[in-house]
Amino acid sequence: MISNKLKVSLYRYNPEEDKFPYMKEYSIEKPDRDIMVLDLLHLLKEDDQSISFRRSCREGVCGSDGMNINGKNGLACITPISSVIKRNKIELRPLPGLPVIRDLVVDMTEFYAQYEKIKPFLQNETTAPEQERLQSPEERDKLDGLYECILCACCSTSCPSFWWNPDKFVGPAALLQAYRFLADSRDLKTQERLESLSDPFSVYRCHGIMNCVNVCPKGLNPNKAIGEIKSMLHKNKKDIIVSDGV
Amino acid sequence: MINIFTNNIKTIEFDALIIGGGGSGMRASLELAKSGLKTAVVSKVFPTRSHTVSAQGGITCAIASADPNDDWRWHMYDTVKGADFIGDQDAIEYLCSEGPKAVFELEHMGLPFSRFENGRIYQRPFGGQSKDFGKGGQAARTCAAADRTGHALLHTLYQNNVKEGTNFLNEWFAVDLVKNSKDEVTGVIAFSIENGEVAYLKAQATVLATGGAGRIYASTTNALINTGDGLAMALRAGYPAQDMEMWQFHPTGIYGAGSLVTEGCRGEGGYLINKDGERFMERYAPNVKDLAGRDVVARSMVLEILEGRGCGEKNDHIFLKLDHLGADVLNSKLPGICELSRTFAHVDPIYEPIPVVPTCHYMMGGTPTNVSGQAFTRKDNEDKLIPGLFSAGEAACVSVHGANRLGGNSLLDLVVFGRATGKHIQSELKSGGGVDSASKDDIENSLQRLNKLNESREGFDPADVKKELQECMQNYFGVFRRGEFMKKGLDQLNELKHKVQNLHLKDKSDAFNTSRVEAIELQNLFEVAESTAISAYQRTESRGAHARDDYPDRDDKNWLCHTIYDPISKSVSKREVNFNPSKVDAFPPKVRSY
Numbered sequence: 001m002i003s004n005k006l007k008v009s010l011y012r013y014n015p016e017e018d019k020f021p022y023m024k025e026y027s028i029e030k031p032d033r034d035i036m037v038l039d040l041l042h043l044l045k046e047d048d049q050s051i052s053f054r055r056s057c058r059e060g061v062c063g064s065d066g067m068n069i070n071g072k073n074g075l076a077c078i079t080p081i082s083s084v085i086k087r088n089k090i091e092l093r094p095l096p097g098l099p100v101i102r103d104l105v106v107d108m109t110e111f112y113a114q115y116e117k118i119k120p121f122l123q124n125e126t127t128a129p130e131q132e133r134l135q136s137p138e139e140r141d142k143l144d145g146l147y148e149c150i151l152c153a154c155c156s157t158s159c160p161s162f163w164w165n166p167d168k169f170v171g172p173a174a175l176l177q178a179y180r181f182l183a184d185s186r187d188l189k190t191q192e193r194l195e196s197l198s199d200p201f202s203v204y205r206c207h208g209i210m211n212c213v214n215v216c217p218k219g220l221n222p223n224k225a226i227g228e229i230k231s232m233l234h235k236n237k238k239d240i241i242v243s244d245g246v
Numbered sequence: 247m248i249n250i251f252t253n254n255i256k257t258i259e260f261d262a263l264i265i266g267g268g269g270s271g272m273r274a275s276l277e278l279a280k281s282g283l284k285t286a287v288v289s290k291v292f293p294t295r296s297h298t299v300s301a302q303g304g305i306t307c308a309i310a311s312a313d314p315n316d317d318w319r320w321h322m323y324d325t326v327k328g329a330d331f332i333g334d335q336d337a338i339e340y341l342c343s344e345g346p347k348a349v350f351e352l353e354h355m356g357l358p359f360s361r362f363e364n365g366r367i368y369q370r371p372f373g374g375q376s377k378d379f380g381k382g383g384q385a386a387r388t389c390a391a392a393d394r395t396g397h398a399l400l401h402t403l404y405q406n407n408v409k410e411g412t413n414f415l416n417e418w419f420a421v422d423l424v425k426n427s428k429d430e431v432t433g434v435i436a437f438s439i440e441n442g443e444v445a446y447l448k449a450q451a452t453v454l455a456t457g458g459a460g461r462i463y464a465s466t467t468n469a470l471i472n473t474g475d476g477l478a479m480a481l482r483a484g485y486p487a488q489d490m491e492m493w494q495f496h497p498t499g500i501y502g503a504g505s506l507v508t509e510g511c512r513g514e515g516g517y518l519i520n521k522d523g524e525r526f527m528e529r530y531a532p533n534v535k536d537l538a539g540r541d542v543v544a545r546s547m548v549l550e551i552l553e554g555r556g557c558g559e560k561n562d563h564i565f566l567k568l569d570h571l572g573a574d575v576l577n578s579k580l581p582g583i584c585e586l587s588r589t590f591a592h593v594d595p596i597y598e599p600i601p602v603v604p605t606c607h608y609m610m611g612g613t614p615t616n617v618s619g620q621a622f623t624r625k626d627n628e629d630k631l632i633p634g635l636f637s638a639g640e641a642a643c644v645s646v647h648g649a650n651r652l653g654g655n656s657l658l659d660l661v662v663f664g665r666a667t668g669k670h671i672q673s674e675l676k677s678g679g680g681v682d683s684a685s686k687d688d689i690e691n692s693l694q695r696l697n698k699l700n701e702s703r704e705g706f707d708p709a710d711v712k713k714e715l716q717e718c719m720q721n722y723f724g725v726f727r728r729g730e731f732m733k734k735g736l737d738q739l740n741e742l743k744h745k746v747q748n749l750h751l752k753d754k755s756d757a758f759n760t761s762r763v764e765a766i767e768l769q770n771l772f773e774v775a776e777s778t779a780i781s782a783y784q785r786t787e788s789r790g791a792h793a794r795d796d797y798p799d800r801d802d803k804n805w806l807c808h809t810i811y812d813p814i815s816k817s818v819s820k821r822e823v824n825f826n827p828s829k830v831d832a833f834p835p836k837v838r839s840y
Contacts, residue, residue, distance in 0.1 A: 055470055059503075060585075063295060103758075121409040128350075132353040133354065134366065140360065151292075
């Protein structure tokens with residue numbers, strides 16, 4: 001018999017009621033068209049107000065609804081259920097590796113702290129011109145694939161190195177932003193930025209596992225950016241040794 | 247932070263409090279944080295999740311990059327005309343003349359604008375733009391970071407607030423304004439979504455920067471969080487709203503999904519076709535065709551559909567054709583649109599047209615303010631400032647957009663008036679301005695709504711009531727309006743009022759209880775919807791986005807004015823439009839054709 005029901009297995013945890021988190025099984029009428037995982041969550045919430053998750057733009061640009069969908073991190077609002085249903089079932093869990101506040105909502109404090117650590121703002125203390133600072137299209141092209149990050153944390157929370165050292169390893173999302181400013185022709189703090197990343201943990205805990213690239217809902221490549229930072233660090237070190245030698 | 251306890255809730259005190267962490271809020275907070283005033287941004291989402299992030303095409307401003315001879319006065323002319331002559335010309339003058347400074351500041355902060363070969367900021371054509379006061383042909387005045395300008399702008403503002411050490415109360419939800427006995431605003435009641443803790447956030451200056459409320463409609467480009475919280479708080483506190491009948495329907499929302507497809511698509515050379523493949527805008531706006539004002543294009547599309555020339559099986563949408571632009575242009579200038587179309591319309595614009603329909607997009611009305619962001623109420627037909635209360639961005643009505651906003655003017659509005667509000671508060675507070683304290687009773691008053699909801703044992707289901715509200719607004723207050731239909735809508739809203747005031751919050755828990763947030767948001771939506779409906783019914787003419795088929799013409803004799811909605815008497819009065827810019831002569835009303 002073909003079932004018209006879709007099974008959804010949902011991670012539930014309410015700190016005021018539950019000692020431990022658990023998976024709750026829901027069964028709902030299969031929608032007559034392909035809907036997004038976020039729509040599915042809204043349908044479930046209509047029946048059970050207590051389900052909690054974050055959402056805002058519902059079109060993949062605000063980064064609110066990163067979650068673990070059938071074992072892979074992604075944004076609920078741009079993941080069609082047809083692409084993830086396995087044996088008539090969808091399993092939804094919070095992003096791994098961060099403390100859970102409730103249900104699918106994680107505490108992102110550590111993730112944001114790493115972002116702030118890399119000084120995610122343009123640093124250029126020269127007097128600004130009356131108009132804009134000029135930048136050639138070629139220089140600007142270097143920021144493509146970097147500035148589009150939406151801070152959804154899908155990448156960092158899929159990274160085993162970040163799971164181990166969330167306090168010391170900057171993680172793919174913040175490293176992508178670190179390189180976004182290193183690559184910006186208008187930023188003048190390259191040396192300081194590199195020095196702050198040169199310890200054994202900040203960048204070098206990346207072992208090229210590539211989970212970040214695999215899950216990024218915006219198709220960005222943090223691994224490549226990390227590679228660029230490593231090259232800059234190596235070159236910088238060599239330059240320092242050479243100048244020491246002189 | 248100093249923590250005091252009144253009424254068993256904590257008081258947290260600031261100099262300035264910004265409600266909303268989008269573009270206008272964070273531009274204001276940046277100004278205030280730099281000044282050394284103790285400033286906090288209260289945002290119900292982490293700031294980069296705010297709806298500014300979804301703005302695509304750009305920020306319109308006469309920075310004279312695409313055209314070295316461009317002039318802010320031309321931009322002002324376009325904006326006055328686009329607004330169908332009920333935008334305040336002192337405010338529009340300020341917007342257009344201060345704009346370049348505000349845009350260059352954003353660039354200095356690091357905003358990754360796209361560039362021309364000469365290294366200057368890239369600008370693209372948008373609807374309603376002209377050179378030489380409408381006589382010099384199409385202008386290209388919209389500064390862009392590909393088609394992700396809002397994202398780039400919002401992240402840049404957040405980054406610079408991090409740099410300046412702004413306090414953020416993220417995932418805190420403001421419930422109601424607190425007023426003292428002198429009718430001054432002294433802060434808000436808010437709660438932490440994370441743990442349910444309720445606090446009185448006390449401030450000398452409170453800025454409503456909570457954006458729009460597009461979620462009053464069933465079909466909207468707006469984020470799920472756009473529920474008009476700030477405007478609704480002001481209405482509940484008895485303060486008026488201006489021009490609430492003016493809602494912009496964006497011509498190109500993705501059919502079925504509502505996601506926005508930027509006007510920049512048409513700026514880059516895309517155009518709309520009906521089921522016969524006809525470029526029908528040539529009939530409605532022979533001069534500028536697809537780049538007419540948004541209200542004009544949206545109405546033309548609806549007429550095509552009503553007359554049976556819509557596309558698809560049900561003839562109920564229009565196609566936006568882009569494939570002739572080629573993969574290179576689409577991938578470099580409109581990459582986000584390609585992504586959205588593939589995800590939500592299942593079409594690749596490189597090969598196929600995108601199915602689109604006019605979709606609720608922007609609230610031109612809001613809390614009335616002057617150019618310094620000071621909110622005012624009306625007394626004896628005069629503006630009367632409300633001490634302690636400010637507003638900026640989409641939540642406010644300063645009024646630069648009048649009856650119809652031009653594309654790219656909303657991002658400019660955010661930064662120009664966010665900045666102006668921050669500067670004004672800074673000078674006011676540093677010269678000894680401020681407000682008196684609120685009493686225990688005043689605070690208690692503002693806690694009532696939250697308490698009632700928390701104590702509800704029975705009542706109506708918020709999800710059901712929200713659907714009813716959105717359908718009512720969609721059916722009776724959409725692109726075309728008619729008195730008899732609006733009357734039906736008003737009756738339905740009256741019935742809904744009882745339900746909205748008696749919602750049942752089943753889940754009373756404290757930790758990240760989103761159903762509590764959603765119930766309050768629904769009450770906020772209702773306030774905004776009601777003000778919209780009453781204002782729309784009263785304005786017996788067609789102007790800009792407000793199109794009535796029972797009053798199809800513009801009526802300057804009676805309606806060259808703002809509407810002011812009074813939430814206490816639920817009535818509408820008129821307020822004169824400003825025709826007194828200081829640096830140029832006013833642009834007098836004339837027939838608006840494209």
